[in-house]
Amino acid sequence: MQSPLLAHTAGTGTDRFGLQNPQLLRVVLDGTSEVLARSGAMVAHVGKIAFAGWTPPTGNRRDRRREPDVLDLMRCSGTGTAYLANLAQHLHVLPLNGEKLVVTNTYVLALDASLDWHAVAVENGDRIAGVGSRAVEFSGTGSLVLMTSGRPLVLPVEPGRYVYGDADAVVGWSSGLEVQLQAQTSNTEAWRRRGTATEGWELSFTGQGYVIVQPSELLPPQRVPRG
Template sequence: MQSPLLAHTAGTGTDRFALQNPQMLRVSLDGQSKVLARSGAMVAHVGKVAFTSWSPQTGNRRGPRRDAGVLDMMSCSGTGTVYLANLAQHLHVLSLRDERLVVTNSYVLALDTSLAWHTVAIENGDRIAGVGSRCLEFSGTGSLVLMTSGRPLVLPVEPGRYVYGDADAVVGWSSGLEVQLQAQSSNTEAWRRRGTATEGWELAFTGRGHVIVQPSELLPPRRVPRG
């Protein structure tokens, strides 16, 4: 059989996390350490690999408290290669070196077990159901893999200059930034995405750091339960 399709062969390398292509992650397991991945994100694997459900009670308890129910993750262990993806979203590998980053939990695909996280509060975040509980601050040293709907935009934030982003388009931001949820419009008849009054709400950032924004105002669809 001959086809350009056959050129899309598996990549090689020993990096823990590497991009097979912009929309697929390749994870190398060495038989010693585990990685955490979004439940249901495995699309293929090679070698002797085990996938088990993960919870804060059974996982690594070092560092800040890990909030139960905030991340729906599975543990990947063994020796081999695992390929992860989610609805062909664009993937991004971030290396944290004793740093902190705030991310909306829906955009997390995978991470090293060495990282810790906890929920962070947003001023006025309780005005939209779920906004406060969806924002997680990751800390420590290790890799964190994020996914976005399309190629993202990274905006610098400088003191004395506000940066605004749609509440559903913001993926994450530098820890230490001051963040406030505020209304874009007083129009109460605005279209309500996902059954919530999130249209017309934006996040305002000030301080020094960066904001990651995706070219979409919708969160990635949830994994469909198998009935």
């Protein structure tokens, strides 16, 4: 059979994280370390790879009666290649080497198990569709893989200059920025998921760093409620 479809064969890269295409992540496991990935993100794998549930180490667990896990992850271990994706969202591999990055938790696809992270509260964020009640600050050495709906925009933030992003569109930002959640309207409709025809909620950023924004003000596809 001859078809352009059959030209989309698997890549041969050896990096831990690589993009098979803009919407499909290739993860190479060598049997010596684990990768953490969004639960249910595996679409294919080659070799002896195990996928198991993950819970925080005992010392880092929170009281589950008071708040849920900030990330819903699974452990990927073994030897071979795993392919991860989530509803054809665009994927981005970010190597961290001591830097810190805050990300809205719904946009995390995978990460090196060696990375450290902790929850960061966003004031009133539980009422805003895209922000959620928690963001996550990542640090350490390793790679983090993010998802966006379309190609993102990265805006620099400089001292004395405010940068604003729609609360439904902001994916992440540099750790250390001052972040404030504010309404663009006094209309009570702003508290609803999509608000009115006017702009509703936005995040303002000041300091030194950058903000990552996706070209969509909708909920991430994996969180669209069923009718």
